Amino acid sequence: MEHQPVTLTPPLRRAGTLRVMVVDDQPMQRLVVHRALTRLGHQVCEAASGEEALARMEHEAVDLVVSDWIMQGMDGLALCRALRARPGARYVYFILMSSRDKREDMIEGLAAGADDFLRKPVDFDELAVRLHAGQRLLELQAGLEERNRELQAAYQQIQRDVDAAGAFQKSLLPQETFDDGRTRFAWLFLPSRFVSGDALNCFGFDAQRVAFYNFDVAGHGVASAMVAMIVTQMLSPQFSGGIVQAARSASAASPAAVVQSLNARLLEAGIGTSYLTCVFGLLDQRNGSLRLVRAGHTLPVVVLPDGRVHEVAEDGDLPVGLFDDVAYHDIELTLPPGARLCCYTDGVTECEDLQGEPYGLERLKTFLSRTAACPAQDTVREFEAEIRRWAGGDSAELRDDISMLLIEHVGAGAASTVVEVTRA
Amino acid sequence: MEHQPVTLTPPLRRAGTLRVMVVDDQPMQRLVVHRALTRLGHQVCEAASGEEALARMEHEAVDLVVSDWIMQGMDGLALCRALRARPGARYVYFILMSSRDKREDMIEGLAAGADDFLRKPVDFDELAVRLHAGQRLLELQAGLEERNRELQAAYQQIQRDVDAAGAFQKSLLPQETFDDGRTRFAWLFLPSRFVSGDALNCFGFDAQRVAFYNFDVAGHGVASAMVAMIVTQMLSPQFSGGIVQAARSASAASPAAVVQSLNARLLEAGIGTSYLTCVFGLLDQRNGSLRLVRAGHTLPVVVLPDGRVHEVAEDGDLPVGLFDDVAYHDIELTLPPGARLCCYTDGVTECEDLQGEPYGLERLKTFLSRTAACPAQDTVREFEAEIRRWAGGDSAELRDDISMLLIEHVGAGAASTVVEVTRA
Structure with missing residues (x-):
């Protein structure tokens, strides 16, 4: 040390x-x-x-x-x-x-x-x-x-240090992509500078379901990244006795229960004024039925194979880590075969071009519609190019962390609309 | 963000x-x-x-x-x-x-x-x-x-960012001191620059016992600080379902069981090549009997009220987070009334003066002996002055994070030697 x-x-x-x-x-x-x-x-x-x-x-x-x-x-x-x-x-x-x-x-x-x-x-x-x-x-x-030399050396030392932290943070991200024939999962993670206050994951929850989340810690920089990493550990599926394991063993496992635990856990942990917005969801791989909580997070979008897009969970809950005793609610919907859910942080929609215009939800929906038929991984890769172009090119710095995940229900059969969007 | x-x-x-x-x-x-x-x-x-x-x-x-x-x-x-x-x-x-x-x-x-x-x-x-x-x-x-101005601005921005992370990290430290009439606890925490890979805590474990720990994550800088904060959360006494809670509810709660769980947890979490050295202990407030694990950490020292010092746990275990299936061992000893245990990280003993001479264990023992009769909090405060003087004064940067904790068994009665030092 x-x-x-x-x-x-x-x-x-x-x-x-x-x-x-x-x-x-x-x-x-x-x-x-x-x-x-x-x-x-x-x-x-x-x-x-x-x-x-x-x-x-x-x-x-x-x-x-x-x-x-x-x-x-x-x-x-x-x-x-x-x-x-x-x-x-x-x-x-x-x-x-x-x-x-x-x-x-x-x-x-x-x-x-x-x-x-x-x-x-x-x-x-x-x-x-x-x-x-x-x-x-x-x-x-x-x-x-x-x-100049001294300042450069001082800057580089601290930059190397934070770079190393960024590499460490990246090493904890999930595998680059995921496809078990029933569900496809692709993601994008672009820290604004070295480390990120965003996080995401997707993992097997039980024999039928995959769990996924995307969150965004308020604030930015190293302190937010620290909180993001702590929360990632709290949500780690490997952690016996942790939030996810407890939810697994509960008779009626639900995203609402997970987010509720996370809220309590963050308040217990006393990590200052930190809070986060998130989507946490469980997707049934057999039939595409999906439950998710949207806690202060940006609006998720469902993209059908024919390019139609639907915003879901418009009726969201409060962010996590701010208040005791918040009730979180599962939102239920069903993804038809080939449909995908897209979650993302506000770094996407608030990303400004050189004239200060934010990228916005409409552009995102248009992009997702246009790429609905591409493999999920290609969509994400293309989106990285799209948002970097928007921000002013590869060398332009992002003002905010950007993350996005796509969960695609491969399924079989013919249904072609989102079956239901209700608040449980 | x-x-x-x-x-x-x-x-x-x-x-x-x-x-x-x-x-x-x-x-x-x-x-x-x-x-x-x-x-x-x-x-x-x-x-x-x-x-x-x-x-x-x-x-x-x-x-x-x-x-x-x-x-x-x-x-x-x-x-x-x-x-x-x-x-x-x-x-x-x-x-x-x-x-x-x-x-x-x-x-x-x-x-x-x-x-x-x-x-x-x-x-x-x-x-x-x-x-x-x-x-x-x-x-x-x-x-x-x-x-120069640009470099200065860039340096200051990243410095402010990491400073904020340091302030966040400090906000998670325990109360400055602790004295419930049966046990006194004082500590020192000096990050080498902005954030620290060291951590420490002391908290009530059950009706009779206080738990305490001091650890030191390998490496330095922001990445180590991130690991330190994750581990601090893992060891959080508030975390229901966490390592400490599980140990509490076990019939034979022991430091070895806690460190064993922590080792498994770190390997599960897959946080790269990170590992840590630590002391974790449980002190029985009724009679001063103490069990602790020393996992790759520096040698703890017991200081008797008359100034005699003893090194304890010479026979330590491996660091945490490196190998599966390591067995950790409780070391048992009894603190006589007024005796205190001192744990510290190697930033203390390896702290060099301007000529490159390390502070060393002998100087530390001499210092602890000399200040044995002072209140624990004063000892720690005086030690901060001592080690800063050694490192070259208040403005000198420390090359390594420094942390130290003192646990004093107040007790009553007359015993005046460490009763027993055995490896369980």
Whole structure:
């Protein structure tokens, strides 16, 4: 459980030492400037030509260049232009030495990217002052760059941490798809950033029925994700003595009983002001009869094989985890063969395009109608592309967690309408 | 569940426009330079004196100053010095205009903090080129500053998010202290950064006994905190049908049975490669008899009222959540009146000082011995100060989560040694 602490210490480099490269094709000139710079406390290296300077700076870190203007081959101006043209390279402060000090020459030098000029023969006081001016700018930049690196490192560390939590959370999701010949189950789970306050599952409840749920914890971010994971554990079908196991062994197992227990359990657990909206359902695989509770959650939609869509459970109950003694109600309906139920969180319908328009229920129904004949898994995959496109493309961040599940009653036979929608 | 996405877009300001202040006490000179700058596309303002320039720059954002050297009152050099002396202010590029262009003058100007010089009368080509050089540096800086702001914002957003999760996690901790006249309980919980993979609790188990635990999830950060919170829920005493309730109703309730169930539960839950070390114990409040399991956890210590300390449960079991069918064993001992048991995570003993030396068990024992006569709550409070001092002071980050609990058997009577330490 250890980790490396990130230090956000003050950034400015204050060593007062520059790494200076002296470029001159005359050895004596180099030596003179080299000595003067060394006396000023700087680290000095030399290059005998523009070409050599450019080549060495591929490997050597240099803060500042003092270069003669007139040289054989690549002259000081050409060297300066070549340095300025290196993409992504650090800024190098460039001082041109020249016996030319006419206005036109200086303009030419500045246009090439030089920062300053030194008249030859070099006056050491002037050299010192010009270096000082360059150093001030370099230090300002170095400080900003250092601060950038620190912030980047701090951000990346915490991001990696939360990413790992997101991967952990994803590892607890159900198998990507599910098809036992009687029921097909496909789902989509898109956290808005790293972790999600949404959750969903589908699992065998008993010999005849599958259970499924989709919930959405209020709030967002890591705290909501923590609650989502706690609730996922509470609803775990493996947990002997848990909510689902208790419901299984009850004589009249019902979604209402499960949601009622979950409500009590959340209030018992005292997890602060957290609450959630959910759909919990049980589907009888023999005949498509379905009972579900909608607790503050978005409106589920039934999609028939011919593309007709029905909203169900319009008459929903209160969210879970807010109030003691809430009564939850089973809503009963029957899925004809080939029909599918779609549950989703409000991250879907409230997902805004770049103009701020929400995706909305109508668009969702149109999409589900259009894809009614596709395999459930393809529908979900296509919906991911659709909603990402809506939000502004793959690189656009989602403002809210998105999740969706499709439960399809494969069945046999011919019925083609939702048989019944009643509140039990 | 919404949040504002953070954009990490490319930073560089490329508008090509500078906010330039022209400082000159001669109106005609100002006008000429002002027009030239406006033609170059810059935003220009004027000041008729150094004093006015300085005052206006308290409120107006200026990127670059073109100032005459010789002015009544505060001259260009003094203005430059005053600008450079402003603490924390943005860098302003400073060009001195002067008919003086002797070497000594330039040295004086650079020493005052000027970046460049313009000879008077001003040549507009030269002005354009010098502005261009200044602009290049200012843009480089502005880009770095912008990137800094973006990183800072992104870091703060994710930090706030994880901070909120930490606050949520803390809200689930037990009451700060506990004293029912028969048992005293005090604890310490210091997350290394935002959230913790440690947890602890103490609660009434039945009429005679209190239960307590301290665990430490392997790994660190948000994912470990999520597991810690899931396990805390699993061990919740309120959870009817949960592990603790099941143990309560068993005829021979034992810590070993609880830890065994927890192990099975963690493996069932399939929460990846997560595992934890823990101590789980039951203390009989009538006579101080204590049963506990030590599963891979650090060595608990018993502290007698006279300051003698004993390590207990040297012979521990395997961590929880790693292997099926592990047998866990109760260790039995009896606390004499006034004796306390101390459990803690390895963040305590492995906490390093600035030289890298771990705090270690011996120091902990010495501390506990020295504070044996203090109220448990004071001991814990003092220990927080002690371990923070050790880690380098209040501002030093802890490399690992730290938690500790003290369970004191108040009792009556006179026994003064640990009666028995056996492995059941």
